Every structure is written in C-alpha cells, then in structure tokens.
Amino acid sequence: MLTPNGDKMASAPHIAVIGGGSTGIGIARDLSMRGLDVTLVEQGNLTHGTTGRMHGLLHSGGRYAVADQASATECIEENRVLRDIASHCVEMTGGLFVKRPEDTEKYFQEKLAGCEECGIPAEVVSREEARAMEPHLAKDIDKAITVPDGAIDPFRLVVANAASAMEHGARIETHTTVTDLLVEDGEVVGLEVEHDSGSGKRVHGTEGGREEIRADYVVNATGAWAGRIGEMADVDIEVRPSKGVMTIMNVRQVDTVINRCRPKGDADIIVPHETTAILGTTDEEVEDPAEYPEEQWEVDLMIDELKELVPILEEARTIRSFWGVRPLYEPPDVGSDDPTDITRDYFLLDHETRDDLPGMTSIVGGKFTTYRMMGEEISDHVCNQFGIDADCRTADVPLPGSEKFSVLRDYMDEFGLRSPIGRRSVERLGSRADEVLKTTDPNPVVCNCEGVTRAEIQDAIEQSGSDLNAVRIRTRASMGNCQGGFCCHRMANELHGEYDESVARQAWDELLAERWKGQRHALWGEQLSQAMLNYALHATTQNRDNDPADGEPVDFAAFDAGSTPAQSSGEAGVAADGGTEHGD
Amino acid sequence: MSDAEQPTETDPDGEFNPSAPNTGEKFEPVDVFPDSDDFDLRPGSDSCYKCSTCDTNCPVAEVDDEFPGPKFQGPEQWRLKQRDDEHEIDDSVMDCSNCMRCDNACPAGVPLSQMHNTARGEYVSEQMDKTSIEYWRNRILSNYRTSAWLASKLPRLANVAMNVTKEREFPEFATETFREWWDKRGAAAGSKERAQAARRERGLPEDADKKVAYFHGCYSNYNTTEVGKAMVRVYEHFGYEVVVPEQKCSGTPMFANGMLDDARRHAEVNVSSMSDLVDQGYDAIASCTSCSMALRQEYPELFDIPGIDDVAANTFESLEYLRIHEDLQGELAEVEVSGDLAEEFAYHAPCHARNQGLERQALELFRDVDGVGIEDVGESCSGISGTYGWKAEKYEKSMEIGEEMFEHMEHAEGDTGMTECPTCAMQMEHGTGYDIRHPLELLEAALVDGRGV
Ligand SMILES: Cc1cc2nc3c(=O)[nH]c(=O)nc-3n(C[C@H](O)[C@H](O)[C@H](O)COP(=O)(O)OP(=O)(O)OC[C@H]3O[C@@H](n4cnc5c(N)ncnc54)[C@H](O)[C@@H]3O)c2cc1C
Ligand code: SF4
C-alpha cells in the first residue's frame, strides 16, 4: 500500500466494495489510487447491472437544466472531465434539443436560460441549420438548441477503470456474489461471498467456492440491489427501481444526440452509439430489479414517438431492445408517486449515523455521467473514517487507453487492416492499439459487422478468461447487425488452445443465449430475416438445434472410422476427419 | 434506394423502403448539400443479412485474394463508416471492376453498386493523390475519346508512361464516325422520311407515334460504326424516326474509376438533351448495355439532375425495346440469313445486361433463325469490365476471370462471337481471336439486307 506521496503505508485499511457497475468501479479506482487496499466483488460480469443497460449518453446537463439544476451543473463538470480522462470511451457527438411546432416556446426559452445558468454552452439553431447538421431530422421541426452532449461506452469505461484499479493493487472479483454481510459486535466487518467459478478470471467449469472477505470497511454500491444488501444487516434502504427500455437501430440515422425539447416524457432521445443509434426510454417503477416484464408496447412506443423527430426510423432496421433499471432513491419522507419525479441525484447513506451500524456506507441513485464524482465523494468519506488525508487524482490521471493517442493512422501499413476496421479498432483500443494490434501472427477479422480482429479478441480473453460475454463487451464482437449469427462460433474458437472443448462450448452457449435475449424484441422486418438465417445456419452447420454432443461427453471412439483402405495400416479414425481420398 | 432527401424535397412518396428490391425505378439521392456528392448510404446496410452471396458472385474476389469483396466494400464498410470526412474509404474499392454482378446476386436488395460507386467517388476525390500516375492513368482511361485517340496515335507512350497494359492493342478508329455518316445520310429529317416510307409499306398510319432518340455512346461512334448504322437501319425498317441528340460519354468508365465529377458533367449534358426529347414523347435507346445501365440506374442513384427520373424510366436497350414493341420473332421466322453473318455465334451476355434482365434476349431471338446458330457461353464475367482489364496491374487478373468464357467460346460451334458490350467484345476477341458482332448487326442482316432472300 502506497501513501499519497508514493511511500508504502505500514497497514492500509482494506475496503470491500460491492458492485461492479460504474459507481463501484469508480470507487475502487479512486480508493486504490489513494493507496487503500481494495477488493471489489461483482455477481456477474463488470457492467452486469444497470451500467451495462443504460443509454450511453454523456450528459451535458441539458436534460436537467430546467428541473434539476444541481444535477445539471454536476453533469457539465463531469462531462468535461470524462472527455479528458476517458477520451477513448467518449465520442463528442454534440447534442440538439429539437423543438417541434407542438412543443411550447416557453419551455424552449426555459431550457435555453437553464443551460446558461448552469454553465452549459448552448446556442439556438434554425431548422435549416439543424437539418444541415442532421439531414434525417423531420422537415417540420421549428428549431433547436445545441449542447455538448456526447456518447460514452459504459463497457469500455468500466473495464478501463478496473484495469487502472488493478494497476494500483486492487483485487477485482467478477462472478462472485455477496451472500451475507459479516457483522460482529454490531459492526460490519466483511462479506461472505460465493464464487461462481473459482477466484480470478472466470474459467467455465472451474469449481466455485465460498470465501469470507474480511474488511475494515464495506461500501455498498449495488445500485438497484442496494436494499438487498441492506437487508443482510437488517437495515432499510428504500431504492425504488424504475425500468426503462432502449431500442438499438442497425445504423446511425443521426450522428448527434437528438433530444426532444419538452418537459418530460417517454421516448424523447436518440443517442448515436458506435455503429448504431439507440432510442430511449421509459420510466416505470418495478418490484424486482432482476425480474420484470419486458413488453412489446414499450418498443413500439420508442419508434412511434421518435419518428416525429427522425421519420426514417419508422422504416429502419431495429436489431435488439434491452431494459435497464434505475437505482432511484428518495429519502423516506418525500414519497413521490411518479418515478419521473424522483430526483436523479445520489445519496450517501452512512449506516453508522443512519442506522447505528458502523463499518458500512451505501451509495444510491445518481447517474453514469457523474460516477467519478460520486466515487470521489465516497472515497473522501471512507478516508475520513481512517483519518487518511489523501487527494483524489481520478480527475487528472487518464484511464488506461486514454493516454495521448491519435486515431488517424495508416491502418494498412501499421496493422495490416482495412481502413474502416483499423479505424474502429483504434477507436476502441485507444492508446493500447499498438500493444494489441501490432502482431506478427495472422490477424483475420472475427466479427465482420463491427470490424473486430483476432488480436483484439485474444487481448480480451487474456483479460477476462473464458467468458465470451466479457469478451463481447470489451470488443463489441457479436454486437452488430447479424447479432452473432456469423461470429459467435468464431469467438468460441478463439478460446481453443488455452481452454478445452467443454469450456469453449459452455462459453459459446452462454454467448448465444445472451445474444438471443435482446433480439426477441426485434423480430420483424430485416431482423426477423436475420434471425431465420442465423437459425438455419446454426442448425445446419453447428447442430445448434439439437446437438448430440451437448451434455454427456462425446464418445469419439464409438464413431465409425470408415472403411479402412487396404494399403493403410488401418489406423482407426483416419477417415473420420475426411482426410483420405479413399473414404466413402 | 437510399433514404434521405434534400431539405427541399418535393416527392411525397419517394420514401426509403429497405425491403423493396433494387428495381432502379424509384431512386432518391441523398444529396443533402446541393452540389456535393456527399451521400449517406449507411441506411442501405439495413437490408444486408450477411449471407455472402454477393461475395461468391464477385469475379474479382475469385481471382484476387487481396480484394475483400462486395459485402465488405458495400454494407459493412458503409455501416462502419461515419459521415464525417475523417472516416476513410478503404483503397481496395479501386479494385472493384464495377461489373455489378453483386447487385444482381444480392437477395435482399442492398444497393451494392451504388455503395461502391459512391465510395469510389469519395476515395478519389478525398484520398487519392491527384498527381499520381494512377490518378491520371485512370482519368485518361475513363475519358474514352481522349484515351483511345491518344493511344491509337502513340501506343508505346500509353503502355509505358500510363501503365496501360501492353498486351492489348487499342481498337482502330473508323475513318468516318457514326455521326458523320448520320449527317450525310440526312440526319433526323432523312430518318423521318425513311420511317414514313417504312410505315406506308407496313400499312401503318404515316404519322404513327414511333420515335426514338439514339444514345450511341463513344464506341459505336468512333470504332464500331457498323453497330450504330445497324441500329438506324433496323429501327427505320420498323418505321421509327430516329434522332441522334447531342451527347457525351455515358460515364460508365468514370464510375468505375471514381471520377464522379467528370461523370456528373457528362451526365448533365446527356440528361438535359435526353429529357427534352423524352418530354416530346421519344424513348431513349442505347445499343451498349453499359450505356443503358448508366442512364437507367447509375444516374438516378448517384446524381440529382432535373429530369433524371423520366430519362431513366424511358431508357431501353436497343433489342429490348424492339422485343417489347415489335413482332421480331415473327419477322425473323420468315427470313433466312445468308452471306457474311450466316454463322454459328458464341454469345456472351455482358454483366450489365444481366443487371437489366437482358441476358437471354439474343439467344431467344436468334436460336430459331434459319441460317444461323447461337450458343450461350455461360454466365461468367468476361473479365475486362471496361477499363479494368486495360490497367497493367489488372491485366493478368482480367484474363484469369475471362478464362472460363474463353474456354466455352472455344468449345462452342463456329468461331464468331456475339455480345452487346463493346469492351466485352474486345476481351472476347483478345482471348480467342474471334470476330465479334453485335446482335443489331445480325438483325440488320436478317431483316434489312436479308429482305427478299
Ligand atoms: C434506462 C436507463 C438509461 C440510463 N441512461 C443513462 C445515460 O444515458 N447517461 C447516464 O449518465 N446515466 C444513465 N442512466 C443511469 C445510470 O445507468 C446509472 O445511474 C448507473 O449505471 C448506475 O450504476 P451503479 O454502479 O450504481 O449500478 P449498477 O450498474 O446496477 O451496479 C450495481 C452492481 O451490483 C451488482 N450486485 C448486486 N447485488 C450484488 C451482490 N449481492 N453481490 C455482488 N454484486 C451485486 C450488480 O450485479 C451490479 O452490477 C440510465 C439508467 C437507466 C435505467
Ligand atoms: S461490382 Fe463486380 S467487381 Fe465490384 S464488388 Fe461487385 S461483383 Fe465484385
């Protein structure tokens, strides 16, 4: 453990952070950079919770500029910070608040004034100017306000934070569920966890196990699940999970974030994200953050409403839809009926002062955009517990991948890649591009839709083990328009060498199941054709409809080796691989 | 089949329909900023479901391992690309020969050739070194009048300085161009008289509404003038008044070389003179299948010129048109061909004829005609694709692609070839030494010269 000036501290407090979303991972990075000893546990992959199911908007604050100016001000501050420290996760697309004739002028003016009050650069543009920026905007819009909204990749950002935390000595355990809190003498002293497949990188088929992680302090950053953790120590945390749907379009119809300029409502924003555009969203309270209905009408609503802003959406291809739950929190005395009225602010609940339970603090609410600021505040709070006076450096030190780099390269000469593929790879990898892509081995494209090469897949496998969904979120492989139809098996194939057949098979199954999940809500038009083609392909070439090799290990010896050629020594199995011209 | 429209767009039903096939009828350019070739074709990728059928039909991908193929070139590249200028087009788009076979192969109506053409245009204007020999070689090659003239005078220079293959000889220039012949023959007025005479003979009203505007293209004007002459004689024979309006190159070689500015300049002239005539009730007729392809598909896909859609809708290939409007089969049943063209023909359907659904027309027409025979040499690409096979670095690949066609020609009866496309004809002749004729020439021999036989 290092002191802020780089010396090793004699005994650093050990902090256990629960939750591998943006909040938890931000805290883990911050605390470990301040020299504390950190263990983070996450029940799924990193971003398994809300963070992996959000809209990808790097807020300028414009959306809160009228109703919630405190949040708006935080957003614009953090927006500037993230552009700096997380440049390889951010695309500064810019944003527009578009006014249609039926939206009021009064609100338009309030929005403009609100932005100014919060220090958000905003300018009015005419219909013609707006349509020159975004040709697919409806012809009958009135005008728009420009704001510095951006797009941010939550997966990449969380993975980069994890990498940084690990560089600073943190231990990150994914697929590890907290099953209980250790409470001794009325104080939280650690966690009881269950590993899904051993500790460290996930390897399918490895035996899991229980572990007690003792800690000097526990931070509960489980978002919508925070109440469940609270229950383990008999404290009440009134999180009100509220679900929202997002629908992914196959291509970017817009290159700017498009917001509808009206007070609040469903389906009022389109965020360009990598190769796609994401429509959102809704706001509806649910009982259980892990189990809630996903309904078709919600998807229909996205397209019906947003085609008012961008008419081409009505005919465009949808590749999947997904839902996320907001970890909204409101102090017990407020009691809003409508979840849209609940503040988007975050709350730090120190259970010692609140519930007489020392040793643990929960953080609830907030936004992805302000994750770093939340991390800073809670890290300050944790340091205070131990009388440590260490400065927060997360706003100044770039994340791994975001050190100075340029995407403009000669992709063919440097990496042997076709230019849009090289460009996408470098955008994803940031300053790590050279390290990952400069390889002397053959480097074919594994995922054609997103332009992901073998080298990038191998790099991700090295980071995350045999978990192909973890590879997916690191690389975007299988996230394009075929939704894994043509690449899932190739990704599984990349596990070969390091991992055996049964590991690869389990990982492959999981990846296919995950890919199918989101497509169920896009089965019409082109995506239906795609699903049919994928099915036919997977069934006829990979036995995916009914694989005799699933389950029991295959008894390869039982296969007919084919007729043995007279002149050969009769080695069994020769003909089975189709290798001899005599086989019939 | 693209989607957006100009801000001032007026066509209310010109909407994007990703599930409709690429028929070439209702195109709408995404020319957002006036006078730019800045098309956003990303939504065109919506229809692609990655089946790779286009790749398996691409003749260049078959022989060139470095060429990533139409699926990458088209829907994948467009989807990965972004609208800003910094997103580069991959240089492999210059290896596509623009044969447009991928267009035909795609079961989902992805506007592949439009994507290639647009990408190539962007590549050439944004990324290609304008001082490179390759740029000027391509530019000169795609301006047929200049290149063919130059090369016919200075063949060595073309080979050495311009990196044009020395394996091929530039075609000879006719001593009298088609247009000179046409003027001597009395031009439109003369044609009208002869058409009226033909109508009388056929028992048609003298003022029957039969008039066509001939788009002869460069090659039948300067080189194979006999094709142009045959067109005029055959059409007049059926009672059509022919006019030969002012025209420039169709632009086909320019599309293939990404010279979209040059192509647009030429297209503007062609569309303007053709659309006047179309307004007056003329149909546009081309004797070259690439020219008809340009007018009816590539123009409206790539440019937004007033009148372009009407011209596209009223353009036909010369045989196609007669097969629609006249009883060719009936007349041919009455005659027997003798003389020069009483031959067994090895027929090759040009790729661009396939795109227009015309690959069977010559076979269906001539297979039962007395005195001649015709045999299809299969559906492979000839490999020359206009300017592609002229480039020194592409020559070998071009011949490799053509190999299958050459072989089938050798196996066919007789040693005369037939095709509608002048550059396919060059390749056929180059690979086999056969004499190559245009279907119009045979029609002329059968119906005009052959009358009374
Ligand atoms: C529909 C929607 C759209 C949004 N869009 C945006 C946006 O565009 N921009 C923006 O800034 N914000 C957005 N947000 C808000 C933002 O996504 C969240 O505020 C943020 O991601 C919350 O992160 P978190 O780490 O607090 O929670 P989570 O990401 O949910 O992390 C909590 C983690 O704890 C883990 N966990 C729970 N229980 C246990 C246990 N027992 N043991 C181990 N681990 C456990 C979970 O698996 C989970 O990974 C959106 C939210 C929603 C719902
Ligand atoms: S136009 Fe021809 S050469 Fe070009 S990609 Fe298509 S099939 Fe291949």
Ligand code: SF4
């Ligand atoms: S043939 Fe059409 S649908 Fe199939 S991969 Fe090619 S472009 Fe896509």
